[in-house]
Amino acid sequence: MNIGDAATRSGVSAKMIRYYEQIGLIPTAARTVSGYRNYAPDDVHVLRFIARARDLGFSIGEISELLDLWRDKNRHSADVKALAQARVTDLRLKIVHLQDMADTLENLAHSCGGNERPDCPILQGLEVATGEPAGSTTHQAVNFSSFKKRTAT
Amino acid sequence: MNIGDAATRSGVSAKMIRYYEQIGLIPTAARTVSGYRNYAPDDVHVLRFIARARDLGFSIGEISELLDLWRDKNRHSADVKALAQARVTDLRLKIVHLQDMADTLENLAHSCGGNERPDCPILQGLEVATGEPAGSTTHQAVNFSSFKKRTAT
DNA sequence: CTTGACCTTCCCATCATGGGAAGCCCCATA
DNA sequence: TATGGGGCTTCCCATGATGGGAAGGTCAAG
Numbered sequence: 001m002n003i004g005d006a007a008t009r010s011g012v013s014a015k016m017i018r019y020y021e022q023i024g025l026i027p028t029a030a031r032t033v034s035g036y037r038n039y040a041p042d043d044v045h046v047l048r049f050i051a052r053a054r055d056l057g058f059s060i061g062e063i064s065e066l067l068d069l070w071r072d073k074n075r076h077s078a079d080v081k082a083l084a085q086a087r088v089t090d091l092r093l094k095i096v097h098l099q100d101m102a103d104t105l106e107n108l109a110h111s112c113g114g115n116e117r118p119d120c121p122i123l124q125g126l127e128v129a130t131g132e133p134a135g136s137t138t139h140q141a142v143n144f145s146s147f148k149k150r151t152a153t
Numbered sequence: 154m155n156i157g158d159a160a161t162r163s164g165v166s167a168k169m170i171r172y173y174e175q176i177g178l179i180p181t182a183a184r185t186v187s188g189y190r191n192y193a194p195d196d197v198h199v200l201r202f203i204a205r206a207r208d209l210g211f212s213i214g215e216i217s218e219l220l221d222l223w224r225d226k227n228r229h230s231a232d233v234k235a236l237a238q239a240r241v242t243d244l245r246l247k248i249v250h251l252q253d254m255a256d257t258l259e260n261l262a263h264s265c266g267g268n269e270r271p272d273c274p275i276l277q278g279l280e281v282a283t284g285e286p287a288g289s290t291t292h293q294a295v296n297f298s299s300f301k302k303r304t305a306t
Numbered sequence: 307c308t309t310g311a312c313c314t315t316c317c318c319a320t321c322a323t324g325g326g327a328a329g330c331c332c333c334a335t336a
Numbered sequence: 337t338a339t340g341g342g343g344c345t346t347c348c349c350a351t352g353a354t355g356g357g358a359a360g361g362t363c364a365a366g
Contacts, residue, residue, distance in 0.1 A: 004343065014344085015324065034331055036344055056254055060322075084262040091255035095248055097208065102244040108222070109237035157312065167313090168355065187362055189313055213352075
């Protein structure tokens, strides 16, 4: 099948399929005489795997590891499990932080709520409520985008 | 204080401070006669908040709104409150998505022995549960759909 | 006055992704 | 058979947030 079919069937855009090929995440596709990339159902399978893993927040590097493990018949479950658990730990931490932030903002909304009060203690409030000396360690970024781009260690 | 001081005290790198100024997230800093940027403690407060918000995955656009919310002391209290509450709703939604994701991964990890046997179901889970197969084989999908695209404003 | 640590601007790279242009290719239909 | 529209190719550019580094000016301590 052509790349467009593979894209719609896998949920990975054609652009991304070419990109994944280019960076070596997937092998170079077979070509037709006229140069079109040609994909087999198995390739779609792999692409689905990739799409799913991306959805779950795995970085490309991690997906590469997962693919290696997946394709390796002698793979070790422990490796895969460790990878997944690392993601879970990241996620739990993020959730806690986001809840902090949501609570803070909610308080802010209440304290600044709708009247003519001239001086909402917003700045101080947020700074206190967000805790964290903030000059402290630039701790490993815990946010949506950074966990994606953090190169797997 | 100089930009280096502001950077270490706020946890935002000097590079980023200049960038935030350039894109208008923070106002152009005062300059000394020789052209050095000069910061007051209040500026550090703002930078700290930015650092915190970035840490939590807010986009620059969102942080810009939050800062407006902060600085807009009393004039449009109702609007300000609405904005804050919208952000809170956003946050709660993000939290839900993250929890979904974490739960899924945790389930996968939990059912994986973590030993040397190559039967860890994490890989199968990744392989199978592609969201939205559009009338295809499996539909046990978990569907966080566009979670990773949440960079919306 | 020298030295080294700081500051300035400017340019480039990153990662994952999308947009779009220019130019082939394939198939259905008139 | 010719044609048109849509799919494919490569190539270049842009994004957002961040870092690296060069070339050069500045400050403060020795």
